Amino acid sequence: MKFGILVNEGPYTHQASDSAFEFAKSAIEKGHEVFRVFFYHDGVNNGTSLAVPPQDDRHIPNRWSELAKDHSVDLVLCVAAAQRRGMLDEDEAKRNGKTSNNVAEGFRISGLGQLIEAGIQADRMVVFGD
Amino acid sequence: MEDGDQVIKKFMYMNRKSPYGTIYALESLEVVLIAAAFDQDVSLVFADDGVYQLMKGQNTEEIGMKNFSPTYSALGDYDIKKIYIEKESLEERGLSLDDLQDLKYEDEDDDWAEKDSIHLVSREELAEVIDQQDVVFSF
Numbered sequence: 468m469k470f471g472i473l474v475n476e477g478p479y480t481h482q483a484s485d486s487a488f489e490f491a492k493s494a495i496e497k498g499h500e501v502f503r504v505f506f507y508h509d510g511v512n513n514g515t516s517l518a519v520p521p522q523d524d525r526h527i528p529n530r531w532s533e534l535a536k537d538h539s540v541d542l543v544l545c546v547a548a549a550q551r552r553g554m555l556d557e558d559e560a561k562r563n564g565k566t567s568n569n570v571a572e573g574f575r576i577s578g579l580g581q582l583i584e585a586g587i588q589a590d591r592m593v594v595f596g597d
Numbered sequence: 598m599e600d601g602d603q604v605i606k607k608f609m610y611m612n613r614k615s616p617y618g619t620i621y622a623l624e625s626l627e628v629v630l631i632a633a634a635f636d637q638d639v640s641l642v643f644a645d646d647g648v649y650q651l652m653k654g655q656n657t658e659e660i661g662m663k664n665f666s667p668t669y670s671a672l673g674d675y676d677i678k679k680i681y682i683e684k685e686s687l688e689e690r691g692l693s694l695d696d697l698q699d700l701k702y703e704d705e706d707d708d709w710a711e712k713d714s715i716h717l718v719s720r721e722e723l724a725e726v727i728d729q730q731d732v733v734f735s736f
Contacts (some may be wrong), residue, residue: 473734475621508624508736579631581628586732587604587637594735597621 470494470501471589473582475596477509478527479520484513487595488530495538498500502589503541504531505582506574507597511549514542528571535573542574543581605733607638612647613735617662622650624735626668633675640679640730641672642723644686649695651682666698673702673714679712683723 472491476483491501506513520530535542544554549570550563556576560568570576586592612630614621623714632639643651650666656665680700687693698713718726727733 474734507628508620548624580629581633582628582734583608583632583635583637586608586734587606587635589732592732592734594733596735 468499469590470499470502472504473490473585473592473594473596474504474506474510474513475508475594477499477512478518480509480556481597483595483597484526484527484559487593488527488534490593490595491534492538495534495540499536501540503543503581504546507545507548507579507582507587509552511544511552511554514549514554514571515546515569516571517569517583531573532573541582544570544574544576546576546578547580549576550569551589577592598706599712603636605636605638607640608632609640609642609727609733610643611644611727611733611735612650613645613650615646616652616666617657617660621736623663623665624645624686626665628734629672629674629677629707629734630668632724633677639677640681640726641677641679642683642727644723646686646690648686648690648692648697649682649684651700652692653696653698667704669698672700676702678702678712679716681716681718681723681726683720684717686721687717715718 472485472487474487478484515528520526534540543555555565555568556570557568601735612625655664655666666717701711702714703709
């Protein structure tokens with residue numbers, strides 16, 4: 468089955484991101500396809516390259532990056548939600564006159580259309596949030 | 598589900614939170630407006646504290662946040678014609694439909710007659726409508 472996933476909550480604060488990751492990982496292990504994870508609301512913070520969690524804890528952004536790399540999962544941060552919360556890739560930083568960017572490897576910034584498109588293309592769209 | 602080459606799915610946007618305490622209501626509305634461009638079969642639900650999103654006479658001046666409630670009255674222009682309000686959610690909060698904005702759309706198949714977008718449904722009826730959807734986004 469072809470899954471799309473929506474993550475609506477930030478890392479560490481809320482279990483939604485952990486649950487979404489475990490779901491995606493398990494689905495892939497069972498032979499299903501997870502073609503896109505869309506991050507919305509505070510969920511965009513899952514894509515920060517600046518997180519430095521304690522070493523004895525899971526590294527949530529890195530974990531997503533590795534999943535993207537190993538299984539070609541498209542990790543998309545909503546541009547409007549990301550800009551509000553100070554998540555910028557190189558292009559967005561330049562366009563907005565900011566000196567730094569903070570989008571982790573494997574994530575890309577795009578529009579809400581990518582969420583709707585995922586809903587259209589997926590056999591099942593699974594939402595993780597509050 | 599197929600209409601020529603174009604896939605048309607039933608998309609439901611479920612609004613469950615009050616409008617200004619968290620950002621869910623505003624960002625849900627942003628999704629709905631973008632989604633309108635995709636020509637899908639869209640319905641909106643307002644349930645739980647989400648019914649407060651449609652309250653008449655919202656005034657946000659003192660809290661420094663944008664009052665986005667006028668946008669709901671434009672949903673008809675975005676071809677969004679199915680808005681479900683959960684009856685029990687209203688009752689539990691001492692509200693009735695009179696407290697909410699009156700949302701309409703113009704029916705192009707009926708000489709652009711103005712029609713009600715709002716459907717008051719019981720919790721049980723809402724469960725059936727949810728069951729008919731292909732994609733449910735819950736905010």
